Amino acid sequence: MKPMTITEKILARHAGAKEVTPGELINAKVDIALGNDITAPIAISEFKRIGAKKVFNRNKVVLVPDHFTPNKDIKSAEQCKVLREFAREQKLTHYYEGGEVGVEHALLPERGVVVPGDLVIGADSHTCTYGALGAFSTGVGSTDLAAAMITGELWFKVPESMKFVFNGRLRKWVSGKDLILHIIGEIGVDGALYRAMEFTGRAIDNLSMDSRLSMCNMAIEAGAKSGIIAPDAATKAYVTKRAERPFKFYASDEDAVYSEIREYDCSQIEPKVACPHLPENTKNVSEVKNISIDQVVIGSCTNGRLEDLEIAAKILRGKKIAKYLRLIIIPATPFIYNEAMKKGWFDIFLKAGAIISPPTCGPCLGGHMGILAAGERALATTNRNFVGRMGDVKSEVYLANPAVAAATAIKGRIAHPDEVTK
């Protein structure tokens, strides 16, 4: 058989084929089809418009109203109502709202809804996050979601793969977020357009699951169709206690074909900041230290997980945030929220002067819970710094990891974590 990448193997398996080749158009079965309060209402109305009666499998269609919830206004309440009624009518197993809701891409891996070897589609561009588990996972539109909800299948063009090899050890304060920002800074926001990004190397082997999730999360910011990391012992430890279905580990063949292979020496990579208004405008944190900041956001599907809050707590312990700065911390799921509280991190955050938000997308997409005024500047652990992303078109967003975010909150300007720790 011809050598294949992990991505090609998963796609072939779901298309019922022995092998697939980049560029080929296939019809493949999906294991999970996901929608949220922004994208699912359109999918549901398409579903009804063409006369569909039942979803293909009530265990495999997942709805998570996380973007504008708790409902920010009447219109968003109506959007959520569409989801709730559909979930009830179709008896969906995986519908999360109220005290069960979390940011979708943190929630699904955490609850074992997506597992290694899956083919997942989601009407949300950051669906690529689940590649961290060794699944093929990609963002699609609402019409695609409607089609998958009805038929359990979807058309795909098999992507070429790009390989990113990370050698060496990470420096202190450097996380998966910095590695992916480093890549995007090099190859640009369309540097991986239409392609699958495969992350490998010693440094990736040593990366925590939270950091892997945050890396794959931002594959879309390089224009990629998906990001993926071959599952290993760390993946196994993570999924074994959560998976609700059997899972399967795939790996790339040694002589698999890549459109490009890039190698990195991690000891050369510093904590990164992506400056407005594109994720590719990356600088080392030391180069942008004089920029004053009005709001710091720690949260989102990129960096709202336990490891992220832990590092923020470590840096903020016994400290106060800068006067006139708002620090908003958003644990990404109810589980993370509860764990952070039990570990005493809420005390640290509150004493430092932070606001703790319930799990939601909130300010990440300029929805609610921390919108910026004209001329204001935020540093956020989120994934996009487009014009107007967090509020007024004249506001700005800088992207960084949670350690840089916490240090920045203390200093009131972009700061290196070393500046506030001994």
Next chain:
Amino acid sequence: MKFNGKAWKFGADIDTDRIIPARYLNTSDPKELAKHCMEDADPTFASRVQAGDVIVADKNFGCGSSREHAPIAIKASGVACVIAKSFARIFYRNSFNMGLPILECEEAADSTESGDVIEVDMSTGEIVNVTKGKRFKARPIPPFMQELIAAGGLMESIRKKGAV
């Protein structure tokens, strides 16, 4: 399918937040969305665009989120077609799935200015800049995508296959 309209020129990496900002995504009503189309790239666009106009942009048009509200807003604003050097993947997919004509053509993107009159023939991929008297050929649309368009979009093709 043939179009003739005025060009609106935009730069590279026009993201979905600029096409339709998230603050308006608490609805999916095309008419509402059209009122804010391209607002964060050109606040005057929605009030000045005419039915049949064409958006012409540099590389990576539609990058960012998967929101179908972006092609919906563009279509509902009356824009007949988008021409760009390249499109972000999900935007490309969404446009075909919901029937917004789009074409990739580097040369046309480079030599078009706002206000130029553009003629497009979707079936041949031929683009004419009438103002400048120049002709271009867009990258051909893959046969599978042409079938999708011919079937009336993804949902219609599913219905025709009898999957409902």
